[in-house]
Amino acid sequence: MAEDRAAAVRRLLDAVRAEGRTALTAPEGKVVADAYGIAVPGEALAADVDAAVAHAARFGGPVVLKIVSPDILHKTDAGGVVVGVEGADAVRDAFHRIVANARAYDADARIEGVQVQELLPKGQEVIIGAVTDPTFGKVVAFGLGGVLVEVLKDVTFRLAPLDTDEAAGMLDSIRAAEVLRGVRGAEPVDRGALAEQISRVSRLVTDFPEIAEVDLNPVIATPEGALAADIRVILAESVPKPRPTYGREQILASMRRLMQPRSIAVIGASNEPGKIGNSVMRNLVDGGFSGQIHPVNPKADDILGIKAYRSVADVPGEVDVAVFAIPAKFVAPALEEVGRKGIPNAVLIPSGFAETGEHALQAEIVAIGERYGVRLLGPNIYGYYSTWQDLCATFCTPYDVKGGVALTSQSGGIGMAILGFARTTRTGVSAIVGLGNKSDLDEDDLLTWFGEDPHTECIAMHLEDLKDGRAFVAAARETVPKKPVVVLKAGRTAAGARAAGSHTGALAGDDAVYDDILRQAGVIRAPGLNDMLEYARALPVLPAPKGDNVVIITGAGGSGVLLSDAVTDNGLSLMEIPQDLDEAFRRFIPPFGAAGNPVDITGGEPPATYEATIRLGLEDPRIHALILGYWHTIVTPPMVFAEVTARVVAEFRERGIEKPVVASLAGDTEVEEACAYLFARGVVAYPYTTEKPVAVLGAKYRWARAAGVLT
The missing domain is CATH 3.30.1490.20 (ATP-grasp fold, A domain)
Structure with missing residues (x-):
């Protein structure tokens, strides 16, 4: 019977297409609705x-x-x-x-x-729909409906298809979720009927890829059911060609040779200072790369004292990576030689491809890569760093501080900002990778690799778009349970100009789809560049929380108020202090201080008061995270506070008690040194801000929930 219904929809869509139409009429929409059990009057x-x-x-x-x-x-x-x-x-x-x-x-x-x-009976108007998103493909929407739907924009999105349980979760994801549960004496709507409608729409658009948009608006939800007053179905002008896909093991095999190479060829290597080929060679040699380096230059016998080859075909033995440092117009023939040589990875530094309108030139190199099985990084990139391999394959400044943070960027300028931040903060990195035009290798390939890389503890990615949103989501869902993934998505309004034929299409034309689906994938979305970098630096430092109870201990009442605001802003929960714990805190603070939460010990207290209250916060198992607010005084100077705090945290860590501790230090410039001292010892601390430490703690909590560490 299901096959008969699908066949009826197929005949209908073919007939509509044969007439040169893309929009179904209302009676045709009724045929589709009946076939998929979408309830209509x-x-x-x-x-x-x-x-x-x-x-x-x-x-x-x-x-x-x-x-x-x-x-x-x-x-x-x-x-x-x-x-x-x-x-x-x-x-x-x-x-x-x-x-x-x-x-x-x-x-x-x-x-x-x-x-x-x-x-239809009176009830709550909602919208259910689906749209073909250019990044994520078929996406289902649910939200408040009616004539003001595009004004209110209280809507949430999920990847299609989804079952009724996943659909039911959408009902709680809109701002007006309480309305569906019944307010001011109204009965709750039939949530099961709504979830069923959402699920059926998701199956419809999955079964028929040529359906670009579906709009049920309004759907009248009542305690007895949910009926769609109107169904609008719009067909796509064309179905996009699927991009080549690679299996997980294929990706890992290629990425392993890219990130842990034993042999590198530099095509366009040069002895001339100022040339990109010279800079790449110097960085490889000076960076201490222990593998083989093969300069390729038909006009040189040696480069920096290393034997040069006229062609990559002349290089002896296997080569893992070919780094291109030649003008764009010469890349295609050189890439042919790389393919014939069987080199699995090409790092394409040159610009002058799609980013300058040379789409045909980029398409040519992509075709060559596909023909020979060569994975392409770039073009239009600064190169990449793999610090644990002492590998600096870039024409930018070198960086060699090893650590657990992997950073990627689509932009060269952002890549250099990443580098500068890492150097200033002494952030240890496992890799820094430029993606540029993403002609082939992109974020999902890197996520797959970094998810398995034992040197990587946190992944942070700047991106302007995703070529294949579904592949990225799949890779993120594999990675997030093991380590945090932070994303800075630039161009948040770029998709807004996309024409849409339905309310659902109009709602999906902004950043809402990215926001919802990245959140569903467990990705931590950073609001800005500095936030992305700070999250990446701080998240590996903080242990995972084991519960929701957050306590603020502060020496300044003003900081306590601002920290409390930041707690709310970041979706955290201030613990309601029970009477026995309140009395325990009061034993350490002066009569004019304030227990409760925040715990205000006041600014004139000596180091012993800070130590006693922090000890209590770490000792009590009902407290799951601490936020410290420090106020610079001569009684307790910044470095004294830092040393006391670090010592106490280390002592409890040795006893097996680990809780996330963040700190806000207000004071003169001495607090900067104190923050650096704390950060290096497992306490995420920032000077002159109450927002940043709490935002980092909030990011850690979001990851812990997404990873299933904290339910």
Whole structure:
């Protein structure tokens, strides 16, 4: 039976396409809805006014009349909808009025008749829909519906298909979720019926990729069910060609040779200072890369004292990576030689491809790479760093501080900002990778590798787009349970100009899809560049929390208030201090201090008060995370506070008690040194800000929940 229904939809869509149309009429939408069990009210098509009267009489009670035209998508805008029509005379009047309005709206519109539909019961208006997102493919939407849907934009998105349990989760993800549960004496809506409608729409668009958009708006949700008052279906002009895909083991095998190479060829290596080929060679040699380096330059016998080869084909033995440092116009023939040599990776530093409008040139190198199985990093990149291999394959400044943070960027300028931040903060990195035009290798390849890399503890990625959002989500879901993934998505409004034929399409035309789906994948989205870098630096430092109870201990009341605000802003929970714990804190603070939460020990207290209260916070198992607010005084100087705090945290760590501890230090410039001291010893500390340490703690909590560490 399901196959018969699918066949009916297939015949209908083929017929619509044969007529050169992309939009289904309301009666055609009813065929689709019935085939997939999408609940809609009773309705019939009236070709003339007498048929409209007869249909209305059969339904009994008030009805809705809607114009049916393949050329009028937005019926309300055309004056093509009349609601609550009852009685023969009223039906006749509404019929003629709707047709006249449609003619006035579009004199050339084809009018097939008027749809007569049962009047829906009163209930909560919501929207259910699906859209083909350029990044993530088929995406399902749910939110508040009605005429103000595009104004309110209270909507959430998920990848299709999804089952009813996943669909039910969408109901709690909108700001007005409480409305669905019933407010001011209203009964809750039938959540199961709504979830079923969402799931059925997701299966429809998955089964028929040529469906670009589906719009059920409004859906009337009541305690007894959910009915779609209107279904709009829009077909795509064309279905995009699928991109080549690689299995997990294929990706890991290629990435292993890229990130842990034993032999590198530099095509365009040069002895001339100022040339990119010279800079790459110097960085490889000076960086201490222990593998083989093979300069390729037909006009040189040696480069920096290393034997040079006229062609990569002349290089003896296996080569893992070919780094290109030649002009764009010479890349394709050199890449052919790389392919014939069987080199699995090409790092394409040159610019002058798609980013400058040379799409054909980029398409040519992609085709060569696919033909020979060469994975391409770039073009238009600064290169890459793999610090644990002492590998610096870039024309930028070297960096060799080994650590657990992997950083990637789509932009060279952002890449250098990453480098500068890492150097200033002494952040240890496992890799820094430029992605540029992403002609082939992209974020999901890197995520797959870094997820398995034992040297990488946290991954941070700057991106302007994703070539394959679904592949990225799949890689993120594999990686997040093992380590945090932080993303800075630039161009948050770039997709807003995309034309849409439905409310769902219009709502999906901004950043909301990225935001929702990245969150569902467990990715921590950073609001800005500095936030991304600070999250990456701090998250490996903090242990995972084991519960939600956060306590603030502060020497300054003002800082305590701001820290409390930041706790709320970052979705954290201030612990309600029980009486026994309150009394325990009061034993250490002066009478004019304040227990509760924040615990205000006041600014004039000696180091012993800080130590005693921090000890209590770490000792009590009901407290799961500490936020410290320090105020610079001569009684407790910054470095004294830092040394005390670090010593106590280290002592508890040795006892097996680890809790995330972050600190905000307010004071003169001495607090900068104190923060650096704390950071190096496992306490994430920042000077002159109450927001940043709490934001980092909030990011750690978001990862812990996404990873299943904290439920």
